[in-house]
Amino acid sequence: MDMLYPITPTHYLTLSAVLFGIGVAGVLSRKNIFVALMSLELMLNAVNLSFVVFSRLRGDLTGQVIVLFVVAVAAAEACVGLAIVIALFRLKETVDLDLFKSLKG
């Protein structure tokens, strides 16, 4: 019971690490490019969560300002990433990551 209650920053950080791990596993194991992109977003969100936790822990709002920047960069990343997906789909007629191997030596 001691480990489960009361809720400490460690609980939040553990959740953040688990979410990040799920994201990494998604990127490593899935072949669908959309799922890989969404797993990237999961990882960014896990990092955001730990920023907010440390901001609350230290009583410093800088963490939340950085979260704002991360969200904006994530929006830019999704925008460019999806444009690349559309261009690739036009070229190869597929969204399977394993078939995008023109640069493979």
Added chain:
Amino acid sequence: MLEAVVFYILASIIIGMGLLVITRTNPIASALAMVGAFAALAALYATLEATFVAILQILVYAGGIMVLMIFVIMLLNLHTDDLKPMKANGATLLLSLAGVFGGIVVPVLFIALPKGTDKVFPGTTMEGDIVSVGGMLFSNYLFPFEMLSLVLLAAVVGALVLAKRKL
């Protein structure tokens, strides 16, 4: 006690939705699970007194990024037969989950957790509402904030150049 109950409910929603995202064959199902995870994360931010970040999470992530993603998934109009070969492979998925958790997540949690995170949050008067975060954004972080508009402009122009058939 209430805080603990809320935390565990939200944490299980987030992890469950996260697992749904990486196991579904249909990307639309993944995207909807993702929206659920974002909603639960926003609630978690609200319990951490980061109300502005919570609102932003819903507005930008669930309302902006995921809508864009679902829009593109529907634009490409993939059939079930096209998606079949990209089905989640159970063995690969389990192997990568085990590798990531055994190799990175658990060791990091045991070794790298900073001191002082095992006590309850100190009671502060800090509030992450829009007034204080916005005030900080427009004073200490004005220059990075302005740079961000350039980043977004570059992203929009880049996306147009990439996705347009003929310039």
